[in-house]
Amino acid sequence: MSNLTETDLHAYADGQLDDVRRVRVEAHLAHDPAATESVRVWREQNEALRALYNPVLNEPVPQRLLAARPSRGRWPYYALAAGAMGVSFALGWMSQSYRTDRFVEAAALPRRAAVAYAVYAPEVRHPVEVGADQQDHLVKWLSKRLGNELKVPLLTQQGFDLVGGRLLPGGKGPVAQFMYQDAKGQRITLYVSLREAEPRDTAFRFSQEDKVAVFYWIDGKLGYALSGEMDRASLLAVATVVYRQLNP
């Protein structure tokens, strides 16, 4: 309709419009078959691109990429792989030397959880390895890999349905990531990692990692982090429910 541009149509097809403009575009599309067809084609193109290239995400990363070194520079060279391992290495070293493992771990957990969120939450085709339709299998599998009985919180009352979960490498072994999604496609993840240090508990904490908000806590052998790209108050409401369900 008036002042509706082609940019609006593209943004609509790409899901980049706010609610107000989205509704306006939908109203327009109702009586513009040509525009509707364009939007359909563009969406089909997006989906086809993801269908074709998403499998690359699940390929093992070639060693030569993990071993990449700075192309130039005066600093001593260090490999990416060393960096990846360095996190857990540094954690161990610091805890030995300074006994600040509580501090370091508290800093590393939300960071790792936020990075894992940032990598998988935008995935359209492969957000999870095992879908919610196989929830029993999912929970058994991840519980087995983490060597602890995991529970999957039910968040339907908060508007979030379980999408599924996946297994990730963590600093100290496997990590489980459960993903939820609401009706608007907003996603949150629950990141569950195994600790090697002596079992203990910590309070509920908050960390803002770039755009990703994270609430996290440690419960005995397991560290939990709930991540989402949303404001603190909204995430807190969900995190409180998760925390209560896991710590009845």
Place this chain on the structure above:
Amino acid sequence: MESAEIVAHIPRLRRYARALAGDSHRADDLVQDTLERALAKFYLWRRGSDLRAWLFTIMHSVFINQLKARRELALDAAVEDGLQSAPQSDPLELRDLDAALRKLPVEQREVLLLVGLEQLSYAEVSKALSIPVGTVMSRLSRGRERLRAVMSGTAAVTSLKVVK
């Protein structure tokens, strides 16, 4: 810790590079050059800003330099003439999509992939490629129309002139 953050982005860099460069070996060369450059320049990255967008920026310049070195940028314009003679009979066959992408000028392919595949916002694409949002939109529009035309075997594309 910083390089661990970069490591987390490798799978997505590989996906984008595969779509951009086509051949998987060349795509991994592109990723490797990008990682090497990123590690060397990591001190330039502002903590708190979007690391992924920054990595895409680096990959963009590495890719353009590689193409220039291979003199393939100039070839892109010639691609247009070939369109008419190569109609695709089976629209949206996935294996054809990869071939169709090669027929898009690099600047349109990049925008199309960053939006459609990587799902970056238009503002993020603008930042990653250092071009105004208006240019992002016009490249996206032309790229999508061109991809549609190539996939459906329509020759109408030849009327679109690509400005370098």
